[in-house]
Amino acid sequence: MTETTDTWNGRADTGPAVETSAEEAVHLSDGLQVEGLAVDLGGRPVLRGVDLSVAGGELVGLIGPNGAGKTTLIRSVLGLTPVREGHITVEGQANTRARRGIGYVPQRHEFAWDFPISVHDVVLSGRVGTIGWFRRAGVEDYRATREALDLADMTHLKDRPVGQLSGGQRQRVLVARALALRPQVLLLDEPFTGLDIPTQELLTDLFRDLASQGRALLMTTHDLAGAMHTFDRLYLINASVVASGRPGDLRDAEIWTRAFGFREDSPLLNALGVKDV
Amino acid sequence: MSDVLFSLGMLTFGEFLQDLTNPLLSFLPKALVVAVMAAIICGVIGSYVVLRGMVFVGHAVAHSVFPGIALAFILQGSLVLGGMIAGVVTAVLVAVFSQNRRLKEDAVIGIFFVAAFALGIVIISTAPGYSGSLESFLFGSITGIPDSDIYVVAGAGFLLLGVAFLLHKEFVAVSLDREMARSAGLPILALDIVLYVMVSVAVVVSVQVIGNILVVALLVVPAATARLLTDRLGWMMFLSPTIGALCAFFGLYLSWAIDLPTGGTIVLLATAVFLLTWVLAPKHGLLGKWLASRSVDDNDDEPHLEDAAPPQTLRAGEDEPAATLR
Numbered sequence: 001m002t003e004t005t006d007t008w009n010g011r012a013d014t015g016p017a018v019e020t021s022a023e024e025a026v027h028l029s030d031g032l033q034v035e036g037l038a039v040d041l042g043g044r045p046v047l048r049g050v051d052l053s054v055a056g057g058e059l060v061g062l063i064g065p066n067g068a069g070k071t072t073l074i075r076s077v078l079g080l081t082p083v084r085e086g087h088i089t090v091e092g093q094a095n096t097r098a099r100r101g102i103g104y105v106p107q108r109h110e111f112a113w114d115f116p117i118s119v120h121d122v123v124l125s126g127r128v129g130t131i132g133w134f135r136r137a138g139v140e141d142y143r144a145t146r147e148a149l150d151l152a153d154m155t156h157l158k159d160r161p162v163g164q165l166s167g168g169q170r171q172r173v174l175v176a177r178a179l180a181l182r183p184q185v186l187l188l189d190e191p192f193t194g195l196d197i198p199t200q201e202l203l204t205d206l207f208r209d210l211a212s213q214g215r216a217l218l219m220t221t222h223d224l225a226g227a228m229h230t231f232d233r234l235y236l237i238n239a240s241v242v243a244s245g246r247p248g249d250l251r252d253a254e255i256w257t258r259a260f261g262f263r264e265d266s267p268l269l270n271a272l273g274v275k276d277v
Numbered sequence: 278m279s280d281v282l283f284s285l286g287m288l289t290f291g292e293f294l295q296d297l298t299n300p301l302l303s304f305l306p307k308a309l310v311v312a313v314m315a316a317i318i319c320g321v322i323g324s325y326v327v328l329r330g331m332v333f334v335g336h337a338v339a340h341s342v343f344p345g346i347a348l349a350f351i352l353q354g355s356l357v358l359g360g361m362i363a364g365v366v367t368a369v370l371v372a373v374f375s376q377n378r379r380l381k382e383d384a385v386i387g388i389f390f391v392a393a394f395a396l397g398i399v400i401i402s403t404a405p406g407y408s409g410s411l412e413s414f415l416f417g418s419i420t421g422i423p424d425s426d427i428y429v430v431a432g433a434g435f436l437l438l439g440v441a442f443l444l445h446k447e448f449v450a451v452s453l454d455r456e457m458a459r460s461a462g463l464p465i466l467a468l469d470i471v472l473y474v475m476v477s478v479a480v481v482v483s484v485q486v487i488g489n490i491l492v493v494a495l496l497v498v499p500a501a502t503a504r505l506l507t508d509r510l511g512w513m514m515f516l517s518p519t520i521g522a523l524c525a526f527f528g529l530y531l532s533w534a535i536d537l538p539t540g541g542t543i544v545l546l547a548t549a550v551f552l553l554t555w556v557l558a559p560k561h562g563l564l565g566k567w568l569a570s571r572s573v574d575d576n577d578d579e580p581h582l583e584d585a586a587p588p589q590t591l592r593a594g595e596d597e598p599a600a601t602l603r
Contacts, residue, residue, distance in 0.1 A: 129461030
């Protein structure tokens with residue numbers, strides 16, 4: 001545990017967004033706790049006995065093969081999927097109460113990019129649930145939108161129609177929309193899919209900054225090699241948690257073959273820097 | 278100009294305006310008012326329809342109002358009210374059945390709208406001498422709009438535009454991304470039903486003039502045209518009813534002047550405007566895209582050339598662009 005803290009401090013020192021004076025004032029989120037989660041979809045067991053936690057300041061990766069239940073886990077936290085068993089706590093509250101305080105960044109293909117709307121208005125639309133029925137956005141909503149645009153580094157593009165954005169910019173818009181709620185917990189569903197490496201790296205910097213300001217970030221990804229040096233901690237799931245820990249603690253090839261069904265001589269194991277122990 | 282029109286057997290615009298004030302032709306201004314109001318309503322609601330990609334839902338609702346209208350016709354009730362009830366019932370059925378992920382929305386719609394239309398045909402066939410009224414249901418008719426319908430259409434219009442105004446941000450959020458809207462706590466199913474009901478009301482108030490078969494055009498064509506002209510939702514929702522209202526007005530004039538079916542003329546005029554926009558729209562039209570690619574080429578070849586130069590020279594002569602395109 002001490003090691004994790006060191007790593008985090010080390011990164012925060014070099015991180016551009018965190019100033020020394022602000023660092024003391026960083027409010028660490030209570031984050032997200034999932035205990036004994038079991039979920040069925042269409043009568044089929046999808047998740048069983050999942051324990052998972054993300055603390056404030058942490059960037060945690062959720063990896064697993066297709067159908068492992070990554071998206072289902074995220075949807076359960078959001079309260080979008082009925083939960084069979086288990087407790088989900090967000091910021092110290094049951095997730096059903098706190099769910100409007102969770103920032104959710106869905107996969108990019110879920111969004112109607114051909115809609116005639118500007119970046120600013122998309123980010124503002126993130127507050128639709130808090131503005132309330134029959135009411136228009138107020139000063140506070142515009143202020144939160146401006147902050148979110150700043151955080152995601154999209155202020156210079158705020159008047160651009162979303163259809164004209166690149167893949168990386170689109171991802172930033174979705175992040176900014178989630179941030180418009182000023183959430184302390186951010187859930188990101190495969191933000192890297194379909195993006196080139198430099199774009200992924202810039203986004204990683206953004207996620208790192210957001211975490212270092214005290215937020216808890218949980219993110220699914222298919223890029224296993226990248227995951228090994230992107231995240232503070234990793235959860236390998238396949239219906240249940242197969243293994244978890246800091247990337248350095250996941251060097252046992254057996255874990256990976258068990259979670260993903262790799263063959264023992266799979267070249268991917270080398271790419272991950274994983275060896276038989 | 279007027280000589281040419283006269284020799285074609287066509288009324289001039291001035292004569293049309295005179296006819297509008299002629300007490301013997303009192304159905305004409307009524308038809309005009311209803312057509313323009315219907316076009317405005319459809320223009321606003323149609324913007325959501327086009328952006329949500331639910332044009333097929335519009336078709337379904339348009340056809341499903343038919344049994345209600347037929348029943349109202351037989352029972353001598355209000356056609357608008359009958360159509361509204363039938364449309365709303367079908368809209369709710371479609372919305373509820375499409376929540377089942379095993380059935381795609383288009384299959385559900387395919388079932389319900391054909392069934393509703395079939396029901397309408399069966400109902401109206403029981404009325405004696407039904408073929409004439411069937412034709413006016415299907416293709417619209419500008420005579421025989423009762424005075425009360427003007428108030429019904431106006432009332433429905435205010436109601437619809439009011440609801441659209443009040444629920445605008447929710448409709449936008451759901452259109453952008455259902456998953457996110459759901460996680461924000463919005464009641465997706467209820468909002469879908471409200472939107473479907475709005476579409477059916479818009480359809481019903483337009484059926485009188487345009488006809489049951491063509492009414493979808495009023496929902497789709499002006500909104501699609503407006504989409505080509507702007508990247509701003511606010512502008513789109515202003516342009517779409519404006520285009521629709523102009524097409525309804527001049528379509529009715531043309532149909533009166535050349536003695537053509539009103540619904541068909543309005544729809545064809547709107548389609549012509551759409552095609553023209555598709556070619557000439559500044560940013561999203563063929564011409565705009567061609568100009569954009571050309572100005573990029575010019576910049577590559579001659580960096581000292583001003584960016585704005587090529588579009589300006591082309592815009593000077595209005596008919597030039599079409600000629601250059603060929």
